[in-house]
Amino acid sequence: xxxDFLHKVTLFQDLDGPTxxxxxxxxxxxxxxAGDTIFREMDASDALYVVxxxxxxxxxxxxxxxxxxxxxxxxxxxxxxxxxxxAGPRSASAQAEIDTLVWLLRRDAFHQxxxxxxxxxxxxxxxxxxxxxxxxxxxxxxxxxxIRWGLEATGYSPTTDPVLLGRKST
Amino acid sequence: xxxxxxxELLTRTPGESGFQVHEVESSQAHLLFKPKRLPESEWxxxxxxxxxxxxxxxxxxxxxxxxxxLLSPKENFLWxxxxxxxxxxxIGKAFHFQFGAFxxxxxxQFLAKLYHAGLLEEIxxxxxxxxxxxxxxxxxWARAGNSLLRLPSRLSFKLVHADRYCALLFNRGxxxxxxxxxFWASMILTLIxxxxxIRLAPQAREISLRLAAWPLLVTTIIIxxxxxxxxxxxxxxxxxxxxYGRKVREMGFFMLQGIVPTFYADVTDIFMSSRRxxxxxxxxxxxxxxxxxxxxxxxAYGSTPGLGQSLFFGAGILLWEGAVINLYPxxxxxxxxxxxxxxxxxxxxxxxxxxxxxxTLPRRFRTGEMLQRSEWILLxxxxxxxxxxxxxxxxxxxxxxxxxxxxRFTG
Numbered sequence: 001x002x003x004d005f006l007h008k009v010t011l012f013q014d015l016d017g018p019t020x021x022x023x024x025x026x027x028x029x030x031x032x033x034a035g036d037t038i039f040r041e042m043d044a045s046d047a048l049y050v051v052x053x054x055x056x057x058x059x060x061x062x063x064x065x066x067x068x069x070x071x072x073x074x075x076x077x078x079x080x081x082x083x084x085x086x087a088g089p090r091s092a093s094a095q096a097e098i099d100t101l102v103w104l105l106r107r108d109a110f111h112q113x114x115x116x117x118x119x120x121x122x123x124x125x126x127x128x129x130x131x132x133x134x135x136x137x138x139x140x141x142x143x144x145x146x147i148r149w150g151l152e153a154t155g156y157s158p159t160t161d162p163v164l165l166g167r168k169s170t
Numbered sequence: 171x172x173x174x175x176x177x178e179l180l181t182r183t184p185g186e187s188g189f190q191v192h193e194v195e196s197s198q199a200h201l202l203f204k205p206k207r208l209p210e211s212e213w214x215x216x217x218x219x220x221x222x223x224x225x226x227x228x229x230x231x232x233x234x235x236x237x238x239x240l241l242s243p244k245e246n247f248l249w250x251x252x253x254x255x256x257x258x259x260x261i262g263k264a265f266h267f268q269f270g271a272f273x274x275x276x277x278x279q280f281l282a283k284l285y286h287a288g289l290l291e292e293i294x295x296x297x298x299x300x301x302x303x304x305x306x307x308x309x310x311w312a313r314a315g316n317s318l319l320r321l322p323s324r325l326s327f328k329l330v331h332a333d334r335y336c337a338l339l340f341n342r343g344x345x346x347x348x349x350x351x352x353f354w355a356s357m358i359l360t361l362i363x364x365x366x367x368i369r370l371a372p373q374a375r376e377i378s379l380r381l382a383a384w385p386l387l388v389t390t391i392i393i394x395x396x397x398x399x400x401x402x403x404x405x406x407x408x409x410x411x412x413x414y415g416r417k418v419r420e421m422g423f424f425m426l427q428g429i430v431p432t433f434y435a436d437v438t439d440i441f442m443s444s445r446r447x448x449x450x451x452x453x454x455x456x457x458x459x460x461x462x463x464x465x466x467x468x469x470a471y472g473s474t475p476g477l478g479q480s481l482f483f484g485a486g487i488l489l490w491e492g493a494v495i496n497l498y499p500x501x502x503x504x505x506x507x508x509x510x511x512x513x514x515x516x517x518x519x520x521x522x523x524x525x526x527x528x529x530t531l532p533r534r535f536r537t538g539e540m541l542q543r544s545e546w547i548l549l550x551x552x553x554x555x556x557x558x559x560x561x562x563x564x565x566x567x568x569x570x571x572x573x574x575x576x577x578r579f580t581g
Contacts, residue, residue: 165238169407
């Protein structure tokens with residue numbers, strides 16, 4: 001059952017049945033209630049999460065009590081992949097929007113795969129690179145939008161002339 | 171402490187190789203920015219009457235750039251908050267609590283509108299960046315195309331210092347036109363003229379036959395008369411505007427909707443006054459045709475039958491018809507009648523709104539989205555304009571048909 005689900009996850013699509021069975025033994029299941037935080041921005045990062053059920057909202061702090069929602073993850077999606085390679089702090093917060101079920105792949109488990117099963121590690125890494133590229137493109141697009149907004153809001157606006165009120169009596 | 175982060179903006183000139191790089195403070199491009207409107211001495215804000223949906227718009231005038239903006243209730247709310255003490259994040263929150271929607275798009279568009287009208291304090295360097303941006307006119311063929319599109323505007327001209335001349339004219343007797351006695355005298359004159367028209371009506375056929383016998387003379391007189399009346403018409407609009415102490419921004423000649431040669435008086439400043447003032451300014455112009463037409467009818471009534479009487483009668487018809495056409499609101503043109511309708515409905519951009527609504531209708535009918543009261547009014551306006559134009563076309567096709575039949579019969 002678990003391997004059926006994992007086979008649908010983009011990250012593990014290149015893995016066959018026995019390999020997935022090996023991988024499953026390294027994953028940890030975690031239930032999160034709606035509204036609970038999975039990790040906070042600036043927390044130490046140590047794992048990748050795969051969503052089996054529910055919805056996860058990822059947000060980034062802007063100012064005061066305001067966060068901007070960056071994205072949402074649904075069943076089959078994964079997040080927190082930076083934690084597999086980098087021990088740096090989390091770049092955003094993740095919280096469950098509804099009751100959610102996630103699988104954790106911890107960094108030490110991932111390193112074990114990379115050491116003991118290099119072929120599995122290579123396949124996962126190849127998929128990860130594809131996802132990194134996709135997300136980087138999306139981030140670039142968001143950054144461009146944010147800058148455009150900022151420029152327009154502060155008078156550097158390259159917008160066309162707005163419609164003005166006028167009355168020509170003829 | 172490290173230097174503040176910078177943003178580098180890259181711009182290119184169409185049709186040219188290379189690019190320019192502009193550096194701006196990135197700290198100025200985030201949500202902590204606090205927009206600040208200019209001091210009160212630089213602008214004027216006037217509340218408009220409530221519209222059909224109960225909301226109230228505002229007109230905002232920039233003294234610095236002599237521009238006028240129509241503010242929606244949401245935009246007026248934002249304007250109040252642009253006092254330099256609220257950051258965009260705080261404004262966004264307040265906007266959310268007030269209107270139940272976190273719509274940064276409205277804030278951004280409104281800010282752009284205010285910068286354009288010169289109503290917000292600009293960040294040092296922003297205007298330099300605007301000035302240093304490359305020319306967007308593009309390639310030669312594109313410039314030629316634009317030049318062709320701008321042809322109607324090249325046929326226009328405007329009177330410099332129109333407000334000064336109008337004020338002079340108003341103070342030296344123009345004010346008498348707006349005395350109640352002048353109004354009642356016009357009404358009595360019109361009633362007497364109506365009586366004269368009724369008395370002359372049985373002779374209408376002879377009068378028109380006499381005019382038809384002198385086509386060149388009649389055409390010359392009409393062509394000479396129309397511009398003079400049109401100039402007087404707009405001058406009275408302008409003087410009416412002065413009678414309310416408002417500014418006449420300019421007067422001149424232009425191609426209405428790009429096709430109709432027309433004299434005009436820019437009385438936008440009357441938006442800073444009451445609805446009554448606007449309606450009176452709108453009505454003042456057509457009163458010229460009504461009064462001159464009445465005088466022409468009286469002259470015709472007092473003349474002995476002949477060419478002179480026919481010319482007076484014809485001029486009277488032409489002038490009164492001109493007044494009616496001007497006061498008819500449903501022609502797709504923004505004539506005086508349209509302005510009166512827009513003022514009475516408290517929808518100053520009625521035509522623009524109606525034309526913007528039209529493309530959305532198929533989707534809305536498909537999805538079953540209900541129209542609001544103000545949108546039904548817009549739809550009614552569009553429908554009546556369409557019917558009016560169709561009736562006009564059908565009537566004139568009919569006229570052409572009769573002429574063709576007559577030509578075949580006589581031929």
